[in-house]
Amino acid sequence: MSNAETSLMRRFWEYLLSFGTHPEESSEHRGRRRIVVGALWGSVLYVLLSVFSLPLILDAPLVNAVQVGAGVLFLSTLLLLRRYPHGYTAILQLPIGAGIAALLVMTVMLGGV
Numbered sequence: 001m002s003n004a005e006t007s008l009m010r011r012f013w014e015y016l017l018s019f020g021t022h023p024e025e026s027s028e029h030r031g032r033r034r035i036v037v038g039a040l041w042g043s044v045l046y047v048l049l050s051v052f053s054l055p056l057i058l059d060a061p062l063v064n065a066v067q068v069g070a071g072v073l074f075l076s077t078l079l080l081l082r083r084y085p086h087g088y089t090a091i092l093q094l095p096i097g098a099g100i101a102a103l104l105v106m107t108v109m110l111g112g113v
Helices: 003-017 027-057 061-083 085-091 093-109
Strands: none
Touching: 003 027, 027 061, 027 093, 061 085, 061 093, 085 093
């Protein structure tokens, strides 16, 4: 990979991790936010991959629908963080609750523990 491609990828990754940033945040808060935002982007990527691979493994379209719903909620959380950076703590309750609820619903749909 050339330096120009590496630089472009680094700027794109910095753009993705900058969701929810605001000028008054401390460097410690910025680091925590970047970790959470990176995890949310990873969750969105995981949901995209599972939506395409889950139908090949299981014949459970409702489980796939729950995955899509969780992915939409994770993505909307990122967009809300971009729009309202000062509501960071309140906005992060959405993906936490959605992740727990989605796991519970999928466990029940697939026959329990």
